[in-house]
Amino acid sequence: MSEPVNTFEAQQQGRPTGPLVQGYEVVIGFETHAQLSTQSKIFSRAPTAFGAEPNTQACAVDLALPGTLPVMNKGAVARAIEFGLAVGSHIAPRSIFARKNYFYPDLPKGYQISQFEIPVVQGGSVEFYLGDAKKSVRLVRAHLEEDAGKSLHEDFIGQSGIDLNRAGTPLLEIVTEPDIRSSAEAVAYAKELHKIVTWIGICDGNMQEGSFRCDANVSVRKPGDKLGTRREIKNLNSFKFMQQAIDYEIRWQIEQIEDGHAIQQATVLFDPDTGETRAMRTKEDAADYRYFPDPDLPPLVIAGEWVERVRSEMAELPRVMAARFVADYKLPEYDATTLTQSKAMAAYFEAAAQASGNAKLASNWVMGELSRRINSGEADFASAPVAAATLGLLIQRIADSTISNNAAKQVFDALWAGTGTDVDALIDSLGLRQMNDTGALEKIIDDVLAVNADNVAQYRAGKDKAFNALVGQVMKASKGKANPGQVNELLKQKLG
Amino acid sequence: MSNTTSAALHDLTVRALARQLQQRQVSAVEVAQHFLDRAQAHQALGAYVAIDAQATLAQAQAADARLAAGTAGPLEGVPLAHKDIFATRQFPTTAGSRMLAGYQSPFDATVVSRLADAGVVTLGKLSCDEFAMGSANENVAVPAVGSDAPTPVRNPWDTQRVPGGSSGGSAVAVAARLAPAATGTDTGGSIRQPASFCGITGIKPTYGRASRYGMVAFASSLDQAGPMARTAEDCALLLSHICGPDADRDSTSLDLPAEDFTRSLDTPLAGLRIGVPKEFFSDGVAPDVRATVDNALKEYQKLGATLVDISLPRTELSIPVYYIIAPAEASSNLSRFDGVKFGHRAKDYADLVDMYKKTRAEGFGDEVKRRIMIGTYVLSHGYYDAYYLQAQKIRRMIADDFQQAFQQCDVIAGPVAPTVAWKLGEHGSDPVADYLADIFTLPASLAGLPGMSVPAGFGAGGMPVGLQLIGNYFQEAKLLNAAHQLQQATDWHQRAPQGY
Numbered sequence: 001m002s003e004p005v006n007t008f009e010a011q012q013q014g015r016p017t018g019p020l021v022q023g024y025e026v027v028i029g030f031e032t033h034a035q036l037s038t039q040s041k042i043f044s045r046a047p048t049a050f051g052a053e054p055n056t057q058a059c060a061v062d063l064a065l066p067g068t069l070p071v072m073n074k075g076a077v078a079r080a081i082e083f084g085l086a087v088g089s090h091i092a093p094r095s096i097f098a099r100k101n102y103f104y105p106d107l108p109k110g111y112q113i114s115q116f117e118i119p120v121v122q123g124g125s126v127e128f129y130l131g132d133a134k135k136s137v138r139l140v141r142a143h144l145e146e147d148a149g150k151s152l153h154e155d156f157i158g159q160s161g162i163d164l165n166r167a168g169t170p171l172l173e174i175v176t177e178p179d180i181r182s183s184a185e186a187v188a189y190a191k192e193l194h195k196i197v198t199w200i201g202i203c204d205g206n207m208q209e210g211s212f213r214c215d216a217n218v219s220v221r222k223p224g225d226k227l228g229t230r231r232e233i234k235n236l237n238s239f240k241f242m243q244q245a246i247d248y249e250i251r252w253q254i255e256q257i258e259d260g261h262a263i264q265q266a267t268v269l270f271d272p273d274t275g276e277t278r279a280m281r282t283k284e285d286a287a288d289y290r291y292f293p294d295p296d297l298p299p300l301v302i303a304g305e306w307v308e309r310v311r312s313e314m315a316e317l318p319r320v321m322a323a324r325f326v327a328d329y330k331l332p333e334y335d336a337t338t339l340t341q342s343k344a345m346a347a348y349f350e351a352a353a354q355a356s357g358n359a360k361l362a363s364n365w366v367m368g369e370l371s372r373r374i375n376s377g378e379a380d381f382a383s384a385p386v387a388a389a390t391l392g393l394l395i396q397r398i399a400d401s402t403i404s405n406n407a408a409k410q411v412f413d414a415l416w417a418g419t420g421t422d423v424d425a426l427i428d429s430l431g432l433r434q435m436n437d438t439g440a441l442e443k444i445i446d447d448v449l450a451v452n453a454d455n456v457a458q459y460r461a462g463k464d465k466a467f468n469a470l471v472g473q474v475m476k477a478s479k480g481k482a483n484p485g486q487v488n489e490l491l492k493q494k495l496g
Numbered sequence: 497m498s499n500t501t502s503a504a505l506h507d508l509t510v511r512a513l514a515r516q517l518q519q520r521q522v523s524a525v526e527v528a529q530h531f532l533d534r535a536q537a538h539q540a541l542g543a544y545v546a547i548d549a550q551a552t553l554a555q556a557q558a559a560d561a562r563l564a565a566g567t568a569g570p571l572e573g574v575p576l577a578h579k580d581i582f583a584t585r586q587f588p589t590t591a592g593s594r595m596l597a598g599y600q601s602p603f604d605a606t607v608v609s610r611l612a613d614a615g616v617v618t619l620g621k622l623s624c625d626e627f628a629m630g631s632a633n634e635n636v637a638v639p640a641v642g643s644d645a646p647t648p649v650r651n652p653w654d655t656q657r658v659p660g661g662s663s664g665g666s667a668v669a670v671a672a673r674l675a676p677a678a679t680g681t682d683t684g685g686s687i688r689q690p691a692s693f694c695g696i697t698g699i700k701p702t703y704g705r706a707s708r709y710g711m712v713a714f715a716s717s718l719d720q721a722g723p724m725a726r727t728a729e730d731c732a733l734l735l736s737h738i739c740g741p742d743a744d745r746d747s748t749s750l751d752l753p754a755e756d757f758t759r760s761l762d763t764p765l766a767g768l769r770i771g772v773p774k775e776f777f778s779d780g781v782a783p784d785v786r787a788t789v790d791n792a793l794k795e796y797q798k799l800g801a802t803l804v805d806i807s808l809p810r811t812e813l814s815i816p817v818y819y820i821i822a823p824a825e826a827s828s829n830l831s832r833f834d835g836v837k838f839g840h841r842a843k844d845y846a847d848l849v850d851m852y853k854k855t856r857a858e859g860f861g862d863e864v865k866r867r868i869m870i871g872t873y874v875l876s877h878g879y880y881d882a883y884y885l886q887a888q889k890i891r892r893m894i895a896d897d898f899q900q901a902f903q904q905c906d907v908i909a910g911p912v913a914p915t916v917a918w919k920l921g922e923h924g925s926d927p928v929a930d931y932l933a934d935i936f937t938l939p940a941s942l943a944g945l946p947g948m949s950v951p952a953g954f955g956a957g958g959m960p961v962g963l964q965l966i967g968n969y970f971q972e973a974k975l976l977n978a979a980h981q982l983q984q985a986t987d988w989h990q991r992a993p994q995g996y
Binding site: 060063064065066067068069070071072099101103105108109110111162288290291292294295296297298 | 836
């Protein structure tokens, strides 16, 4: 069987050069194995639950007993379709299962059923922000396959144990073009992909249990050169290690090249203890997998109606929701993308935006104060001590100039800490109500101008800093209750 | 029960036995015991590789109970033996291989359970070529019942000759009246050719008609189960119970309801157009076989059928095509026999790779190893396109040739094999001689078409000759009708080898 055509080189033409590391451009492609959240295995009826006693969740098919045959789990196909729709892929109306032949004790049949020449999900892209920069990583494909079992080398002296509970667990292998240009971008991509698969609910995303495993193909080149030789870092099972491993790998490859050594294609593992990658096998010992279409499985035919049914039953996708936030709430694209990091965050934002009637302020608060606390692990969006409706009311008080933004933070702290639950009562008890009485404010300003003649003179001489100092003095004299906008306006009037 | 009645039991057809059992003229236990006795008496033929009288008689007793209670299935109490390629819970399943010596399956093959549901009692397991790879049943690595060492199966018409293969044990058991019927499997002719060599009737249905669940896989895109019996009527009866959808266990099982294949057995043949492919009557066909087949075709003309000259131009290519595709699939299907989970494992080994090598070197016979090597080669990087892919293309053309032919005829007829059964050891160590003998059965296998072998008379040395009938997809009933009508007009199928 011929290899799928490698069009990477052609597709790299015209893509912008990424940030350089010691004069080298980094090129990264990802292969991610997402375990699909089906109840039973991809080709058998055995359960997929994690953590059971070894070999208690493997049936005759999983054990490859003579005479057993694979039967496709429709739920796994439905999840592949959902993924394809979520990332704008083509859902192949006809795809083929192939056998990847190799011997290993935890591979019961002596071959893995996978998709090779014609995968079920073709093309598509994953879009995300890296800082303020919008990135798009193109997908080559996503294909269905079965997982292998596990070899347990530690517990048996001089022997290996085999646990086939995982054998036959459905996986979706998601393959990108080599579009990623830095370790930070790689992590951002992986996080975005993780968000998508968990958002649509096709994968539980549990990285410790191996439900979401990333392999990174890393190479470096001088800008304008053709792609360098890649090394594949296998099984990156945390975002932290992912960045460390890729950074190490980039430095190592550049060092090798600078020292005059060519990079050998290899598969490497990252050791979190040493922070280094080390080669498991090189291309020389790469196996010939003898792929051929599995004669036990007819072509997977997906009718257009099935795709449409899945589409109609799917939850609103993050990028569709983000577009709606831009259109309906007039949010900047960055805000919309950030707010759709998770379903819970997006739901919180929408509730707060509607309660407050001020979407941009709601967005600022959700992305700022609220996210800071949630990211530090104090709570999650669903269980936040400040409910979205409460935050909405607080935002209303900012918008109607009852309190300043800074004062609102104090109210929020109090709400979060449980000091009170009534926004208005807290504003009063904390004495944060803004001074919106022009007469009183004018008097304060006049007093400040009288005792700060130096600053007035400096301002008139063209020093803007002096103006800020005057604003500060007025705010201080008002005990923070003055409305900063109003202070600015009145000061400018009085200074001419 | 007197000896005369007893002697008659093994001459009864499945149909007649089923009727006598339903009418309670004979008990299932008596019938089962009779065939168990015969199997023991003729164990020198090497047909059976597993017998468990206790298990069989328990099944027979249960059948008698159902007959008494009025809850009997249509084939209640009829004994039958299974080719040892079908997984059975009550008998070991070896596929004729040392690799699976003593292997006990935790489940029954669908074909086995469907027949059991109809009331069939299992007499035991029948010898076959190792993993169904062979045309002579000489590639056997497990001992037959009553024997200490692996033995080839002998043809009851001449015990110095082979019975054909790979369902040789099945053909011999039926021909020698050690079972009224048997199951077989056909990948490239493994039902039709031994049926021809042993003078019995056998049919391989359209690919996908019979579930492959529980059949030890040889070549997945070709393997198909079918019945072997003495008459077309019995085959029709059994096939009706064997076929049917099994979507939950075999994805290649067709979503077609079970059919009553006996429904049109009595349809007159007037107007039937029988296609006679010129490639099936080349110089490669032995004169005795050719004369016998010609004679059978004349019988059809007497029955009102007309003969139509047709061509299947890629008949010869079916040999290289088959011997690429079948080994390719086999090389992968047999990877699971690695010594890790079940079956044979070498005693002493240095490491994992050494364990694999020794286990497979010891567990597989020469022919199996040969095909694994061929299959591995044709799937290898750089050879795939030239061999496997090319073979698949020609396979499609072979199937298209049949569709062309069926524009002109209703069924196709010709010899099953170029010769009668050859002498044991005659092909010696030349596997290609065996491969070439498959030439007339391979095309229908590659096309997935139903095919059958019907006794057509006798050739050199008084050895049986089979007439092959090939139908279009799902035309099993038409094939069985044509075979049944021939059997109404002739008595070749009723002849028994001397001494049985």
